[in-house]
Amino acid sequence: MRIRDLASTGALALAALLAASGCGIGGAGDDTPALQGEVTGEADGEITFQTWNLKADYDDYFTALIAAFEEEHPGAAVRWLDQPAEGYAEKLSVDAAAGELPDVVNVAPDLVHPLAEAGLVLDLDRARPGAAGAYLPDAWAGFTMPGGSGTYAYPWYLNTGPIFYNRALFERAGLDPDAPPATYDELFEQAVAMAEATDGEVAMLGQTPGIVDLGLYGSEPMNPEGTEFTFNDAAAVELVGHYKDMYDAGALVPEALTQDYTGSGEQFMSGAIAWAPGSAYDLANFRTNAPTLYENVGITGVLTNTGQAHMYLQGLAVSARTAEPATAAAFAEFVTDAANQEAFAREVQIFPSTAGSLDDPYFTEDDGTDESRVRVAAAEQLATATSYTPVRFSDQMQNILRNEIALAMLGDKTPQEALDAAVEESNALLGTD
Known part of the structure; x- marks a missing residue:
């Protein structure tokens, strides 16, 4: 597949x-x-x-x-x-x-x-x-x-893949298209700068963090025994907090609260967002279905705090x-x-x-x-990649996580409260509570 x-x-x-x-x-x-x-x-x-x-x-x-x-x-x-x-x-x-x-x-x-x-x-x-x-x-x-x-x-x-970015959108926001973010801090900073420079018309990101993003940032999604999820740790809370700041600044499109990777990819192809993870086969898709994007696409490495891609x-x-x-x-x-x-x-x-x-x-x-x-x-x-998705993390659990993070973005819960709730519900589905 x-x-x-x-x-x-x-x-x-x-x-x-x-x-x-x-x-x-x-x-x-x-x-x-x-x-x-x-x-x-x-x-x-x-x-x-x-x-x-x-x-x-x-x-x-x-x-x-x-x-x-x-x-x-x-x-x-x-x-x-x-x-x-x-x-x-x-x-x-x-x-x-x-x-x-x-x-x-x-x-x-x-x-x-x-x-x-x-x-x-x-x-x-x-x-x-x-x-x-x-x-x-x-x-x-x-x-x-x-x-x-x-x-x-x-x-x-x-498979794994690089990050694709839209050079034309970076230039429109006054950002250097030859110096895309190489760290999370640079991503957070440039995302807010892009939103401010374009009066919210251009967003950097098209989705909130999922389980893989939490792992890449340094969270431990599950305990070594495989008996309970732990993605409410300090690293995960910190990342969700940064996304909240970006969301408030207009650096995430509103649809980010509900859409998955596929929706984010479609928005990148349409020019609605400037930054998206991808894979080696995406370039051919851009060439065929988004030729304007293909002419302006930039390629950079995956961001990770662990030294390992997904x-x-x-x-x-x-x-x-x-x-x-x-x-x-x-x-x-x-x-x-x-x-x-x-x-x-x-x-x-x-x-x-x-x-x-x-x-x-x-x-x-x-x-x-x-x-x-x-x-x-x-x-x-x-050569050094690993999987950050626990084998016991189901589609239902992904939806729970997405919904709780959406509440954090809207300010209805703190990042800690949202992640605690997502972990509690996911662990209940494992039968460990």
């Missing part, structure tokens, strides 16, 4: 459905016991492989990939399924509850978490000991369960009740090996999760184009 900073919808519903159903999983049916221990044997069985909204654009790539695996493993057969982006989590819920989850399935960290808790996907640390060494450590860690042991999906493709992550999980565990594990490892991930990264502007792949000249050498500049910068960030 195209990676954005959006929580996967339905993760909480998936967890609830699995808990209620107690059903088995996988092509083998409900009577097949969950696998325990190491998976060995020949990869010569028939399996199903499900992706997330990839067939329309990458049919040729996956068809060739499957053919190569089947040629390398005589007797193996892979049936490819692809589900649309809309309703993917709900489809996963239904399949899991019915015992029909595909043998190898595309998941994000928040979607694999309830499957892992229900014992429906393989613990790869037990099933394939030693597999972790092939991947970036933080990518592998993205599919481990907080407060527990085990890793439940192979890291697949990654990593968006997709993976492949293996059913714990597949009838063909050796074939399923071998295929998941084949899809996510260095050669195939690097080839996929040349098909679409994403990045491989395999150790050493980001050292390839494709990811390190700038050929003078904006696309390569963004690609090289993003690859450099990914």
